[in-house]
Amino acid sequence: MTLPADLCLNEFNPYNGGTPVNTFTVYMQYIINGLTLGSIYALIALGYTMVYGILKFINFAHGDVLMVGAYIGLLTYQALLGDSTSASWMMLAFLIALVVSALLCALLGMFIERVAYKPLRNANRLAPLLSAIGVSFILSNGAAWVFGTQSRRFPYPFANNPISILGVTITPHQILIVIVAVVMMVALTFFVNRTRMGKAMRATSLDQGTSELMGINVNRVISLTFAIGSALAAVGGILASFDFRVYPSMGTMTGLKAFVAAVIGGIGNISGAMLGGVLLGILESVGAPLLHIPNAMKDTIAFAVLIIILLVKPDGILGKNEKEKV
């Protein structure tokens, strides 16, 4: 849970060596950093929102799946790379690590769903939530046991020389993060809106009973939802670990913030999660210097935003205006 002081989120661009030119440039820099951070949040938020859309419960263990994904990615990358320093092989190894981690995490997500949530599908609302907290605890402490508590650096798969455009510094890893995130999101949008399985998914989230009557295998759809969500989380975890390093409790805070992002956009809404993620990233990156919030309190912004959103517009920005029956 505790973030080491030097790993505080938002310390996103350590490469800005030059002195800032003017306020506009400084804030552009914050916005660019926020955009990068936000696209990671968006990827992770998708997992929350998809599961919530179908099962109506918060998958608390999602953040820890992200952590497992980062560890798998790191270990695969290091194993593949060995002593090689060839630039093209580094990039290829990174992409292979990304895919391996996504696949293994998809299996992990399906396994968690089968073991910890499926038996509770008809229980009261509290039961799957408690079970999810349990799974989260098992994963994060299991990782601490297996991998140790010290944090590890995820090496950049390329020379990370910053590029300066109009005084705003952009590093290649930021570009990589945004490209991977956008590709994943476009693929997901296509899958959900254009394929048969995506249609089944949308139907299931509208009405489980009726979808079952229409011949949709609801169990399979739910399994698939967990698989996709966890794969996205794994990718998000690897991207996040460039800046935050890899450690067993990395998933808790990042996961929570991604959840906040999902709520901002309207939980259960896929494009909402993307929007919310980017918004939260920018808010966090710009808000801290704007409001002069000390470093240790930066995490507070996300929760303050969460509470404000829930009070003002609980359905989120793009959420359907579903009347709550209370």
Place this chain on the structure above:
Amino acid sequence: MLNFFQLIIIYAGIYALMAIGQNCITGYTGMLSLCHAGFFCIGSYVTAILCKTFGLSFWLTIPVAAIAAGFVGFLIGVPTLRLKGDYLCIATLGLGEIIRNIATNLNPVGYQAIPRASLFGYEFSARGKWQFIALVWVFVLVFYFLFQRLAHSRIGRALNAVREDEIAAQSNGINVTKYKIGSFTLGAAVGGVAGCFMAAYTATVNPGTFTFMVSVMVLCMVVLGGMGNGKGVILGAFIIQFISYFPQLFGLSSIIPAQAQQIIYGLILVVMMIWRPQGLLGRDKFRYGIEKRRLAIPHKGARKEGGRA
């Protein structure tokens, strides 16, 4: 060995107090709150600061800590308790972290050498374990009976109604928001009282002790013993404390890693939810109407239980 058992009994007592508070929130009213460590923290800090800086007696700090924790609970509760269960869970989690953040910013090393509690000239030091056990468990029993009475009162029945079905409760004239906030405040206040004893026993407070893990541990106690069951919660506190001291008790701390107990907490939550969601002792059932009449005649044991409701 005896020392360790005494330690377990003391900590079980302190955590039982916390668990009684959490039980009021989660067991009676059905709200999943994850910031009990925060209230615990507030209680400890109030005792530490008042005793050390202002030289107040320990006994006076108990009501102050209860009021402070309760007030924070109230402040947190007013905006968040209108949220549904799972949102509430996240919001309280965040708030627990914020409280710890503030405590760390206040004083990163915490407070040491807090004056001990004393009664008629007798000082409750860490050495007199039996005396401290008596002190803590008197409070546990007092709170146990208070909350037992509360659960069987009109208020307790209203809280249960809110837990079972908010809409039905509202249509029966129960002010859902009021009862939710009330129960949250009360639970928070008891968490604060538990914090006082922690500060009095260890004589140190340190923001590092009030992590999310503590909140989950307390939740585990409630789930394990039985949500809404006073006795169950105390039993849960004993079991969890025993689990966490098990490696030291049998000299296995070099073999069993520190993470093992947290993994066990996680397993407890998952396994209990799947196989015995009502907890080891089950829920205190209120029996009305037909069931009550039916029970009143044949079973002697059930009659006692039923008659109380």
